[in-house]
Amino acid sequence: MPHDHSDHPHALLPSDPALRVKALETILTRKGLIDPAALDEIVDTYQNKIGPQNGAQVVARAWSDPKFRASLLADATAAVRDLGYFGRQGEHMVVVENTPDLHNMVVCTLCSCYPWPLLGIPPAWYKSDAYRARVVREPRKVLADFGVTLSEKTAVRVWDSTAEVRYLVIPMRPAGTEGLDVDALAALVTRDSMIGTALVQAPT
């Protein structure tokens, strides 16, 4: 029920888990095991600096530069490192390429492993039991929930990410984008298309 916050005589009480996190933070700070400024830096990095725009650059480059595409398919971790994308949870990245015959999807069935340097932090649906359990069992139904219908002739392959290997999907380049440069192409590439739950649409 809506209520008037000005009536609160005291500061708004955080939820129980929020209080528990504050307790841990206090203990660890007092013991010198963490630096609150470093925590702010980590949050800022993933909220504002690292996200799917990185992966979109990689995809657009792969579409535009056959040599880069070849090096990406051969050793993605090294190829994206050369573009400046490396760091936490990016130790071993593998790209899988969509073709008219094969559509790739990525999941982490055990938790939520994900290529942070390329896509940032995964969305809530990627972390949900519903997606993690269903995508392996019924990938086409999951795709339908995302509004994607593939040709019956297109096979679907689901890749299970782990702490050791993290996958990025190279979606198919839409028709009608021949004249676009890397930045214009990158602007078309969505996060979901790099997880495999969306297709890249041509500009309208």
Added chain:
Amino acid sequence: MSDCPTVSAPDPVFLQPWHAQVFALTVSLNESGCFTWSDWVTRFSAVLAQHGVDRELDGGDDYFNAWLATLELILAEDGVAPALEVNRLRDDWERAYLETPHGAVVRLDTP
């Protein structure tokens, strides 16, 4: 003007501030060598599976509740943050919120 977010508005990276805080705590402890990321993933996967036995977990509060439970478990086992100490400080924070006038910065008294 509508208050509804536009369709193109990006999803927030973290749905709640405490999701971001517990995430950052964990990343920071991993980097300072408290545990390896594979150890973290193993422990976290087990807690997620356990929490998900009776019901389907969402990727928001359910997910980060399991994340927090995992971190509490590891830090209690290591003796870094025993459960009793966590509970006491949790209650101290609660009291601090209840005793701080609305609008003022909530602080914890030094023990």
